């Protein structure tokens with residue numbers, strides 16, 4: 001499967017590196033385009049076999065999967081440029097532009113003269129894609145099951161991926177993309193606590209990060225449940241439950257839920 005990635009910024013670069021380094025596709029089957037050469041040169045220095053170009057049209061020509069990784073306000077301009085070069089029967093298009101849903105994408109391609117429209121995917125990865133640990137959501141229009149499965153398999157190599165109805169994309173973004181910031185805010189708070197307990201800041205952060213990795217890995221077991229894992233740590237009358245209850249008195253769980261709800265677009269807020 002050949003990828004043509006338009007835009008070599010944070011997301012385009014992370015995706016290109018992730019694809020090439022995970023072995024999901026051969027580096028030589030990834031092409032990246034960007035208007036300025038500096039980011040392309042940096043990418044080439046990191047993975048010499050990746051193809052780079054300043055021409056978006058050249059970038060899409062050989063691709064099976066075209067990924068639009070430009071800012072949302074650049075999307076229409078890029079679609080107008082590349083749509084005439086896309087063969088809708090052979091190629092699929094994925095957009096990672098946040099907040100631009102399938103209907104808007106379809107309109108852009110229709111306006112650019114695409115007929116029929118190519119199969120379109122709207123993807124929401126998170127920044128951990130750079131470490132191949134993204135939780136990526138995707139929804140599609142005009143795709144088929146085989147392509148869905150191929151793309152899911154590729155994005156699962158870069159963490160995990162879920163195909164969802166479009167109505168769940170914002171909820172997924174809040175839980176998994178804003179969720180990175182939420183989790184890191186916990187890391188920051190726990191690190192400060194660790195310093196107060198006597199560790200140097202760098203050690204405390206390392207300890208907290210490894211503890212989080214450990215906690216997440218406990219949930220990988222078949223049928224695992226967060227509360228059951230908490231029960232294993234909380235000796236009746238012990239110190240852990242005292243700490244947890246003190247956190248709850250300060251509103252920990254409620255603060256997390258309220259944070260998630262507040263991050264949803266107003267039109268989709270529940271509660």
Ligand SMILES: NC(=O)c1ccc[n+]([C@@H]2O[C@H](COP(=O)([O-])OP(=O)(O)OC[C@H]3O[C@@H](n4cnc5c(N)ncnc54)[C@H](OP(=O)(O)O)[C@@H]3O)[C@@H](O)[C@H]2O)c1
Pocket residue numbers: 006007008009010011012033034035036039056069070071072074077078096097098099124125126127177
């Ligand atoms: N960063 C994230 O965590 C994240 C997460 C999920 C989704 N996204 C989405 O990913 C998209 C890209 O975000 P980003 O953070 O990667 O932005 P970014 O770092 O600014 O990257 C955008 C890239 O697009 C290039 N570009 C601008 N005009 C172009 C054109 N006409 N043709 C080809 N390339 C062009 C820019 O080139 P120059 O800078 O060289 O001009 C830049 O390298 C956004 O739509 C965002 O919503 C980002």
